[in-house]
Amino acid sequence: MEVSKEYAVQMHGITKLFGTFRALDNVNLDVKKGSIHAILGENGAGKSTLMNVLYGLYQADAGEIYLNGEKVVIKNPNVAIEHGIGMVHQHFMLVDNFTVTQNIILGTEVTSRFGVLDMKKAREEILNIVKKYGLEVDPDAKIEDISVGMQQRVEILKALYRGAEILILDEPTAVLTPQEIEELISIMHSLIEDGKTIIIITHKLKEIKASSDVCTIIRRGQYIDTVPVADVDEEELATKMVGHAVKLVVDKTPAKPGDVVFEIDHLTVKDDRGLEAVKDLSLKVRKGEIVGIAGVDGNGQKELVEAITCLTRSESGTIKINGTEIQNTTPRNVIEHKVSTIHEDRQRRGLVLPFTVAENMVIEKYRTPEFKRHGMQNREKAQEYTKKLIQDYDIRPAGCENQPVRGLSGGNQQKVIIAREVSNDPDLLIAVQPTRGLDVGAIEYVHKTLVRERDAGKAILLISLELDEVMNVSDTIDVIYDGTIVAEYKQGEVDENTIGLLMAGGKQNENAVQNT
Amino acid sequence: MKMLSKILKKQITSTIIALLFGFLVAAIVLAIAGYNPGQAFGALFKGMLSKPKYISNVIIKATPIILTGLSVAFAFKTGLFNIGAEGQYVAGSIAAVLVGVKLNLPAVIQVPLVVLAGVLGGMVFGSVVGFLKAKFGIHEVITSIMLNWISLYLSNFIVSSQAYHLPNSTSTYPVNESSYTMILPKWKTSDAGMAALKPNKWLYEMMLKTDVNVGIVIAILMAVVIWVLLYRSNKGYELRAVGFNRDAAEFAGINVNRNIVQAMLIAGALSGLAGALSITGIAPHKISTLAAFENYGFNGLSVAMIAGSSPIGCVFAGLLFGGLLYGGQSVQQEVGAPTEIINIMIGTIVFFVALTKVVPALAERLEKRGVGHAQ
Numbered sequence: 001m002e003v004s005k006e007y008a009v010q011m012h013g014i015t016k017l018f019g020t021f022r023a024l025d026n027v028n029l030d031v032k033k034g035s036i037h038a039i040l041g042e043n044g045a046g047k048s049t050l051m052n053v054l055y056g057l058y059q060a061d062a063g064e065i066y067l068n069g070e071k072v073v074i075k076n077p078n079v080a081i082e083h084g085i086g087m088v089h090q091h092f093m094l095v096d097n098f099t100v101t102q103n104i105i106l107g108t109e110v111t112s113r114f115g116v117l118d119m120k121k122a123r124e125e126i127l128n129i130v131k132k133y134g135l136e137v138d139p140d141a142k143i144e145d146i147s148v149g150m151q152q153r154v155e156i157l158k159a160l161y162r163g164a165e166i167l168i169l170d171e172p173t174a175v176l177t178p179q180e181i182e183e184l185i186s187i188m189h190s191l192i193e194d195g196k197t198i199i200i201i202t203h204k205l206k207e208i209k210a211s212s213d214v215c216t217i218i219r220r221g222q223y224i225d226t227v228p229v230a231d232v233d234e235e236e237l238a239t240k241m242v243g244h245a246v247k248l249v250v251d252k253t254p255a256k257p258g259d260v261v262f263e264i265d266h267l268t269v270k271d272d273r274g275l276e277a278v279k280d281l282s283l284k285v286r287k288g289e290i291v292g293i294a295g296v297d298g299n300g301q302k303e304l305v306e307a308i309t310c311l312t313r314s315e316s317g318t319i320k321i322n323g324t325e326i327q328n329t330t331p332r333n334v335i336e337h338k339v340s341t342i343h344e345d346r347q348r349r350g351l352v353l354p355f356t357v358a359e360n361m362v363i364e365k366y367r368t369p370e371f372k373r374h375g376m377q378n379r380e381k382a383q384e385y386t387k388k389l390i391q392d393y394d395i396r397p398a399g400c401e402n403q404p405v406r407g408l409s410g411g412n413q414q415k416v417i418i419a420r421e422v423s424n425d426p427d428l429l430i431a432v433q434p435t436r437g438l439d440v441g442a443i444e445y446v447h448k449t450l451v452r453e454r455d456a457g458k459a460i461l462l463i464s465l466e467l468d469e470v471m472n473v474s475d476t477i478d479v480i481y482d483g484t485i486v487a488e489y490k491q492g493e494v495d496e497n498t499i500g501l502l503m504a505g506g507k508q509n510e511n512a513v514q515n516t
Numbered sequence: 517m518k519m520l521s522k523i524l525k526k527q528i529t530s531t532i533i534a535l536l537f538g539f540l541v542a543a544i545v546l547a548i549a550g551y552n553p554g555q556a557f558g559a560l561f562k563g564m565l566s567k568p569k570y571i572s573n574v575i576i577k578a579t580p581i582i583l584t585g586l587s588v589a590f591a592f593k594t595g596l597f598n599i600g601a602e603g604q605y606v607a608g609s610i611a612a613v614l615v616g617v618k619l620n621l622p623a624v625i626q627v628p629l630v631v632l633a634g635v636l637g638g639m640v641f642g643s644v645v646g647f648l649k650a651k652f653g654i655h656e657v658i659t660s661i662m663l664n665w666i667s668l669y670l671s672n673f674i675v676s677s678q679a680y681h682l683p684n685s686t687s688t689y690p691v692n693e694s695s696y697t698m699i700l701p702k703w704k705t706s707d708a709g710m711a712a713l714k715p716n717k718w719l720y721e722m723m724l725k726t727d728v729n730v731g732i733v734i735a736i737l738m739a740v741v742i743w744v745l746l747y748r749s750n751k752g753y754e755l756r757a758v759g760f761n762r763d764a765a766e767f768a769g770i771n772v773n774r775n776i777v778q779a780m781l782i783a784g785a786l787s788g789l790a791g792a793l794s795i796t797g798i799a800p801h802k803i804s805t806l807a808a809f810e811n812y813g814f815n816g817l818s819v820a821m822i823a824g825s826s827p828i829g830c831v832f833a834g835l836l837f838g839g840l841l842y843g844g845q846s847v848q849q850e851v852g853a854p855t856e857i858i859n860i861m862i863g864t865i866v867f868f869v870a871l872t873k874v875v876p877a878l879a880e881r882l883e884k885r886g887v888g889h890a891q
Binding site for chain 2: 309311330331332333334335336341343345348349350351352353354355359363364366367372375376377379
């Protein structure tokens with residue numbers, strides 16, 4: 001494409017090598033001024049790498065960058081900022097015990113004479129930006145006291161405060177609730193009206209449809225296509241992204257629930273600060289049924305999982321698996337009672353990253369007679385066992401049993417955990433955010449696995465912040481708000497809006513069906 | 517090019533490069549100070565290797581620091597920083613003296629008892645650190661530094677106590693001879709022994725002029741035991757899992773606190789063993805009033821660092837370190853350069869080992885450049 005002033009950003013023929021690996025191979029990107037341009041691709045497709053090249057974090061091995069029709073060389077982020085490029089990273093870079101204002105001005109402090117901080121002036125400038133774009137946020141609140149959605153606004157403010165005309169948002173919706181996502185999209189639109197340009201990195205198709213004008217698709221470092229969003233539907237986008245047709249809706253037959261396997265009765269759990277995070281919560285999971293818990297982050301899901309897995313104390317109430325109470329025992333006891341958990345934080349709780357795949361596979365089994373021999377590890381057995389799981393679960397690269405799990409992609413790391421937990425042959429499988437950070441292909445795989453296990457007669461408890469996921473996969477949908485289950489529906493009996501409202505603390509629909 | 521970058525990525529290569537840099541910096545320092553580096557290094561290596569007596573002394577010098585190095589390396593592999601090896605070493609030597617002076621049993625019983633007492637002494641100091649970390653979350657560096665001082669003053673207290681103080685000296689009574697772990701200490705000085713050794717000049721010099729003891733055998737054995745424990749046993753699997761990622765280990769049903777205490781217990785035992793073997797194997801077989809630490813434990817930190825926390829690597833790093841320490845004395849004698857030069861060299865080596873993370877990065881760059889050329 002020709003270089004023109006109409007375009008805020010043009011990246012032509014960008015190639016980036018990591019060692020011999022081609023992270024980007026001759027990728028083109030042309031972003032019109034005043035538009036919202038989505039970059040779509042699976043994990044590891046090169047979206048973030050491309051943006052890091054634009055932001056000066058990486059240097060391209062080949063290719064040119066033009067801003068407003070002029071060729072530029074962006075050596076480092078400071079140069080990018082000078083050129084009016086701002087980036088909001090997926091993981092926020094904020095100082096927790098600083099206020100919003102302090103965070104925003106950090107590095108570009110306004111000083112009066114004698115080098116004294118002029119907080120008043122800074123605060124005013126920030127309030128101006130806040131008003132202009134409807135980015136409501138309290139400039140005096142501390143970061144640790146505000147929600148994730150607010151923190152993201154602070155990041156956006158930070159970029160705008162530095163005079164950003166081109167804003168890069170890296171997976172901005174990964175941590176937001178449906179309502180917060182809507183608000184973000186409206187903020188994005190008000191920025192566009194003011195003539196800003198936004199590049200949004202994402203693998204969520206729905207949000208692209210809702211927010212963007214144009215979408216560029218990248219697959220395995222290759223430029224695939226650039227399409228006007230209005231002209232394509234989600235299925236087409238998914239197909240372009242993955243390279244083959246994918247099913248976005250989970251394929252499953254109606255559940256045939258059996259006996260109650262897992263039962264929580266009037267459970268109360270306190271959080272780290274000693275406040276009640278789970279309040280008098282009750283729920284049941286039956287054999288051959290997927291119960292999904294929908295809720296906004298921070299409504300007790302974390303503490304609920306920690307209480308079930310005995311990482312934290314339950315204050316009162318009981319947790320029963322097959323009739324045996326397991327609350328306030330040990331994580332090991334829970335595992336031995338045939339409860340398997342796919343933890344949301346796979347790198348912190350799920351895996352020992354420097355361990356090999358085989359070592360990770362046996363982390364709950366190394367102590368069983370099958371895998372030990374006179375106090376020594378039965379390494380051959382572990383190898384053999386892992387090889388089989390690698391094959392069964394298509395973990396890539398094949399033959400990775402002796403490689404550190406750190407080297408695997410996020411999706412494959414998750415497969416390692418899923419393979420491990422499912423192969424425990426549990427009575428109850430708890431899946432917490434099992435598809436977090438995974439791409440469409442991998443998500444499809446995880447969902448299929450959950451349904452397959454359900455059909456094999458397992459009880460499954462799915463806890464997710466992705467409302468779509470809960471709605472799609474679960475047979476029974478519970479809504480958690482403020483530490484308690486506020487409503488329960490059968491799949492298909494309820495729409496997304498009702499659940500969304502309940503998740504945000506809205507009144508329960510009078511027609512809600514109580515199944516407990 | 518590919519070959520080269522592959523070699524550069526090996527840890528041993530980094531260590532060797534660090535060693536070379538250490539020598540290079542020491543050479544510069546020597547030259548600035550007005551000494552001939554070649555001559556000084558010549559004296560250093562001659563002082564390490566030129567006589568059987570020297571070699572034997574290097575080994576003797578290396579034995580305790582191989583063990584304290586193992587102690588630090590082992591703790592490190594389980595996610596703990598055992599800066600308390602020094603205190604555990606002292607605790608081990610105290611315990612060995614306490615038992616060795618009071619008891620006088622046949623050597624077959626006495627030696628194991630005295631050595632075990634030392635091991636226990638180190639274990640007690642180690643496990644206190646582990647317990648405080650597991651129970652109250654107090655960082656092991658804080659507690660073990662405190663315990664280092666406690667052990668130093670405890671040692672001085674024992675020296676000055678009535679029951680152990682050797683009159684008109686600054687030390688305790690030596691442990692009874694039945695506690696000695698030298699190789700055939702009596703026989704070698706007897707007429708028959710001397711006659712038997714005479715034909716072999718090497719053995720004769722080694723045996724008679726130095727405290728040849730079984731310590732090195734035990735140290736090497738322990739290196740193997742620790743390797744097996746860490747990499748082949750179920751316990752080691754648990755310990756490493758806790759070391760790498762406590763949260764994941766806890767979630768998988770591994771008792772994190774118990775493993776922390778056990779790890780410190782074993783680390784303490786290794787340092788205590790070093791202390792006990794020094795008492796039983798090297799003259800003067802007693803403890804003296806300490807004005808400052810003797811650095812057996814702190815040198816263990818450097819050994820573990822040079823070895824990259826590899827148990828087997830500790831043996832070689834310990835020997836190298838012992839050699840530098842011992843050979844350094846010759847530099848002073850022959851060239852007149854202060855032993856501090858040797859300390860600077862050791863410091864530089866450790867410093868460059870710490871920096872060697874740069875080497876694999878350089879290798880990466882080299883690889884990339886190779887790709888560029890290929891195009």
